[in-house]
Structure formats: structure tokens, C-alpha cells
Amino acid sequence: MSYDKLTLNNFMSGLSKRTPGEVEFHQAVYEVADSVIPFIQENPKYQDANILERMTEPDRTIIFRVCWEDDQGQIRINRGYRVQFNNSIGPYKGGLRFDPSVNLSILKFLGFEQTFKNSLTTLPMGSAKGGADFNPKGKSNREVMRFCQAFMMELSKHIGSHIDVPAGDIGVGAREISYMFGQYKRITNEFEGVLTGKGLEYGGSLIRTEATGYGCAYFMEEMLKAHNKQTKGLSATISGSGNVALYCAKKVIQLGGKVLTLSDSGGFIHFKEGLSLEELEEVIHFKTVERKRLSEYIDAQEKERSDLAYHDGKKPWKIKADLAYPCATQNEIGQGEANQLISNQYTALAEGANMPLNIMAINLLHEAHILYAPGKASNAGGVAMSGLEMTQNSMRISWDATELENRLKDIMQNIHTQCCKYGKQADGSINYVHGANIGGFIKVANAMLAYGVC
Numbered sequence: 001m002s003y004d005k006l007t008l009n010n011f012m013s014g015l016s017k018r019t020p021g022e023v024e025f026h027q028a029v030y031e032v033a034d035s036v037i038p039f040i041q042e043n044p045k046y047q048d049a050n051i052l053e054r055m056t057e058p059d060r061t062i063i064f065r066v067c068w069e070d071d072q073g074q075i076r077i078n079r080g081y082r083v084q085f086n087n088s089i090g091p092y093k094g095g096l097r098f099d100p101s102v103n104l105s106i107l108k109f110l111g112f113e114q115t116f117k118n119s120l121t122t123l124p125m126g127s128a129k130g131g132a133d134f135n136p137k138g139k140s141n142r143e144v145m146r147f148c149q150a151f152m153m154e155l156s157k158h159i160g161s162h163i164d165v166p167a168g169d170i171g172v173g174a175r176e177i178s179y180m181f182g183q184y185k186r187i188t189n190e191f192e193g194v195l196t197g198k199g200l201e202y203g204g205s206l207i208r209t210e211a212t213g214y215g216c217a218y219f220m221e222e223m224l225k226a227h228n229k230q231t232k233g234l235s236a237t238i239s240g241s242g243n244v245a246l247y248c249a250k251k252v253i254q255l256g257g258k259v260l261t262l263s264d265s266g267g268f269i270h271f272k273e274g275l276s277l278e279e280l281e282e283v284i285h286f287k288t289v290e291r292k293r294l295s296e297y298i299d300a301q302e303k304e305r306s307d308l309a310y311h312d313g314k315k316p317w318k319i320k321a322d323l324a325y326p327c328a329t330q331n332e333i334g335q336g337e338a339n340q341l342i343s344n345q346y347t348a349l350a351e352g353a354n355m356p357l358n359i360m361a362i363n364l365l366h367e368a369h370i371l372y373a374p375g376k377a378s379n380a381g382g383v384a385m386s387g388l389e390m391t392q393n394s395m396r397i398s399w400d401a402t403e404l405e406n407r408l409k410d411i412m413q414n415i416h417t418q419c420c421k422y423g424k425q426a427d428g429s430i431n432y433v434h435g436a437n438i439g440g441f442i443k444v445a446n447a448m449l450a451y452g453v454c
Helices: 005-018 023-042 044-048 051-055 104-120 141-155 174-188 208-225 243-254 277-288 294-299 335-343 359-367 381-395 401-423 432-451
Strands: 060-069 075-086 092-098 127-132 164-167 235-239 261-264 267-271 308-312 323-326 348-350 371-373
Touching (some): 005 023, 005 051, 023 044, 023 359, 023 432, 044 051, 044 432, 075 092, 075 141, 104 127, 104 432, 141 174, 164 381, 208 243, 208 348, 208 381, 235 243, 243 277, 261 294, 267 294, 277 294, 359 371, 371 432, 401 432
Parallel strands (some): 092 164, 235 323, 323 348, 348 371
Antiparallel strands (some): 261 267, 267 308
């Protein structure tokens, strides 16, 4: 598909002038625009209505002060955000992130990506993202509670089950969602499905914790099947050790794959013989209940084990394997890491995190003919399950785990089908980036056209 590169460059130049310094946001938009602009040129109705320009401007951006008291009685101040990006196909939907790295650029990139991801699920969900530059690590439960309650005092003015339904993200797990939901209920005197990722006792959904990781593994399986391969018998490296990484590992093992690594910000563990389900359950408890680092997991082993190796300060991509699942954070794989993957003759990569590869890395994988699934397709399982939680809340019912996992699997298969439909190249290969971007664009763009100028 050929097009005038200058058009893309002009578009990005205009975006950069409107949003100076928002590097992550520019990166996310460039990756989408590179796919979508040729499609828009072939379909002038979108160009005439300036749909892409409108998609890159959030409906609204809310920034607010969060004041709370720590255990020493000191008043602490953080900055809270909610970027409501696009509600053309449903209520705003997207996670809340509590981390010192949170800024407007990161939230806008995440919210923009969410537009396409949510569209691909075919569920009626718009896109948003939010959070605060608050670090829950090292804080007591009482401090986290006080922060969450203060955060919700302002956020509650802008959300609702038919307006905006936040979920969790980095730094926002079941504990944080519980505190925020309790505060929302207290403020509004309403019990409604205003947050997803809730506890089962008060409207949560089974397998929500597992959904993003499971969905990533399922998407990889579909991608491999389309190329006459399967996960069974293949080895895999996984980065991260949060819910996405841990449950991606679980599903890969269940599909017959061999998981060789998990990582955190301190380094990675190499499971030389492959991670067993029993060991994985130990790691899950260690990371999610004890909230400790992988280096401490190694130290806690009762005897020295030759089948385990900890690589301090390193990333797992130097380990030779067949499949890669980056599930940690954005831009964890650049040119150097991509060359390691190519040198180690990886077959395929599916993103579990949001934008873990930069543009250079993606281009290198394409040139090397390594199958590559972008996060807006392969990590859509989490928001898909959030959408199913919203449905259960609206209907006042609960589906069992088998029903939900079957629905999740169907959604990931459908996303793969859309990627193949819109990403098929002249030589018969599938460009999953183009497929996901165009497939996600069409539904939202058509809704925006239907509304007229608004």
C-alpha cells in the first residue's frame, strides 16, 4: 500500500505543535496514523470530516489536586488525572494508573490506544485513561485507603455507569479498586457498576484478574494457527511479573508451551527447565500477596537450584526461545532488544503491555519476518472482561468462569479475524499492526460520521 509520506509527516508536525513534549502520545499516534492515513486516502469521507484529527484530541482532560494525610500526620499532595478520550461507541472505559511516572503524555497515549483496543472487542465501550503520580509501593494499607478516598472525592464528579467506568492498571489492583468503590458509594449513595475489577462480593467478575494475560496467550495461539503452528512444544520468554505476565505464563503453560522467564524492574529469573504450574502459583503468591521482588523469591529458595538463574538489572530477551511476550511496561524493547530477538531466531511476539516496543523495534521485527501482535489487539482481553463485568452488573447476574473464559476466547478470535481482514498484504502475509489499527478505526470513525460535527 503506497501513500505520500509527506502527508504523515505533516500530520505529525501539526500534532507536535498542538501537544509539545508529549513524546509517548506522539509515538502512539504515529504508529496508528502510519496505518490509517492510506486507508483514509482511499476513503475520502473520513478525510473530509477530519476524523483522524478529531480522534487525536480528547473529549476532555481533567487534572486535579489530591490531598491526603500519611501515617505521620503529614499532608501529602499528588496530581490526579482523567483523560476522557472518545465516547462515540459507548461510555468512557479505561484504567487508572498509580505510579510516579504518570503524566499527561503517558495517559493520553494510553487513552488513544484504548480507543482502538475497545473498538476491536466489538463491545460498546468508549476510551479513557487516568490515574495519579502516587506510588502505592511502601505505603501502609491505611495510607493507600486515605489516598484512594481523596482521589475519588474529585473523580466521582466525572464518572458513572453510563458516563465513564474506570478500571485498574499499574499500581491499582483489587485493594485500590475496593477503597475507591466504597468511597464512590459513600459519596453518591448509589450502588452501581461504576468501576470494574471489583471484588466478587460486590459486583466483580470471575477471571478479571487473569483476563489480559489469558487473552494475550489466546491471541498468540490464533496468530500461530494462522501460520500452521501452535504454542504446544514451543518455548517462551515473558517480561514482567504483574497480573498480565503471571496469567499469560499460566495460559501458555496450559496450552503446552514452556515458560523460561519472568522479570521485574530489578532483573529477571531464568527457569532453565521451564516454569511449572506449581512454581508459578508460588510466584503469584510471592508477588501479589507478599508483594516482594523476584530477587527475594530467589533468596527465599531453601537450597541452591541449578535450574534457576537470576540476572540482576537485565531483560530476558537474550534468552533463546520461540515466543516473546513483553508484559512489563511501555518501550521496554528498543533496537538493541529487537536485534537480540532476531539473533535468537524468535518466531513470534505478542504484546501484553501497552506499547512495549518502539517504532524502530517494530520495523526490525517486520523486516525479519517475525510475527508481531500489537497490544491494542493482543492485550485487549482485560478490557474485554471489564466490558463483560459491566454487562453482568447491568443485568444483575454473574456468569461462571467457564462461560467467561469461552466468551474471552471468542473475543480474542474475533479480534484476530479483524486483524487478518484489514491487515492482509499483497503477498498474502498479515500485517497485524495495520489490521488492528484499521479494524479499530472503522467502527469509531463511522460512529463519529453518523453524529455529524460534534
